[in-house]
Amino acid sequence: MACCQGIIASTFAIGAAVALPIGAYLAQYYSWQFAYETALPILAVLILMAYLVLPESEARVGESIDYVGLALLAMSFVIIGYSFTEAPTWGGWLSEDFWLGIALGLAILFLFINHELSTQNPIINIGDFANPPNIAVPPLLSSFVAGFGMFLSFQALVYMFELPKPIGYGMTILRTGLTLAPIALIMLFAGPLYGILMNTVGYRRVLIITSGIAAIGGLLMATTVYVHELMITIIVMIISMVGIAA
Numbered sequence: 443m444a445c446c447q448g449i450i451a452s453t454f455a456i457g458a459a460v461a462l463p464i465g466a467y468l469a470q471y472y473s474w475q476f477a478y479e480t481a482l483p484i485l486a487v488l489i490l491m492a493y494l495v496l497p498e499s500e501a502r503v504g505e506s507i508d509y510v511g512l513a514l515l516a517m518s519f520v521i522i523g524y525s526f527t528e529a530p531t532w533g534g535w536l537s538e539d540f541w542l543g544i545a546l547g548l549a550i551l552f553l554f555i556n557h558e559l560s561t562q563n564p565i566i567n568i569g570d571f572a573n574p575p576n577i578a579v580p581p582l583l584s585s586f587v588a589g590f591g592m593f594l595s596f597q598a599l600v601y602m603f604e605l606p607k608p609i610g611y612g613m614t615i616l617r618t619g620l621t622l623a624p625i626a627l628i629m630l631f632a633g634p635l636y637g638i639l640m641n642t643v644g645y646r647r648v649l650i651i652t653s654g655i656a657a658i659g660g661l662l663m664a665t666t667v668y669v670h671e672l673m674i675t676i677i678v679m680i681i682s683m684v685g686i687a688a
Contacts, residue, residue: 458626466619505563512565514554522547588686591656595663595682596622602667602675611672625676628683656685 468477525543532539558564603611603618613621639648659682666674 454629456627456630459623459630462619462623462626463616464619466616470615508558508561508563508565511554511557511561514550514557515565518547518551518554520547521550588656591660592683592686595660595679595686599625599675599679608670611670621672621676625679625683628680629686632684652685654685656682659683659685 465477468474468480521543525540525547528543529535529537529540534540555568558566558568599622600618601610603613603621604615606612636648636652659678659680662678663675663682666678
């Protein structure tokens, strides 16, 4: 099962490796809005293929979907994310609008937690987090942190590659996408490998080791950022991705 999950997770690397250079090309020679618009017909085809090709499951459950929880969680994340995005235009991190947005997002998140504790079919069982031996909690938390770190790293690399010298590398959008694509492919090989290791040595050891590798990669990234050598930056990012991919 763990190996299958690793293989499924590794497909993300294929999508990222293909989309990064294509999206970069569209953004550079057309517009970033057009890069997003091209995804719409692809999504439409995928929906049609899923309807026509995927077999219908015969399993039926009596549980209902927690629409209220989904709405509260989505609003909380959107408001907090929007506040961080717009903070520079609102007057900086100390501006009143920024902290009002953060406070509103956290208040809605608090409502979400209270709702999940009282509903019959929560989308996130808060009680699991109060029970440390629960086997589902460590992978859930580690995947959240790893996903956050991965996207934050890619965002930081985009700035680093595209900013003019001597701060960055002065790359074009297309060259940045081409440079990031091979780094994303690391997950293609690491996902199934970690799935096999979980079956042999256990998920705890794998999570501890890979978290350490990711932490070392992040520390190296922070300490070598002023070296300003592209190959060193790529190697350090690969080390981080080897850890994050688990």
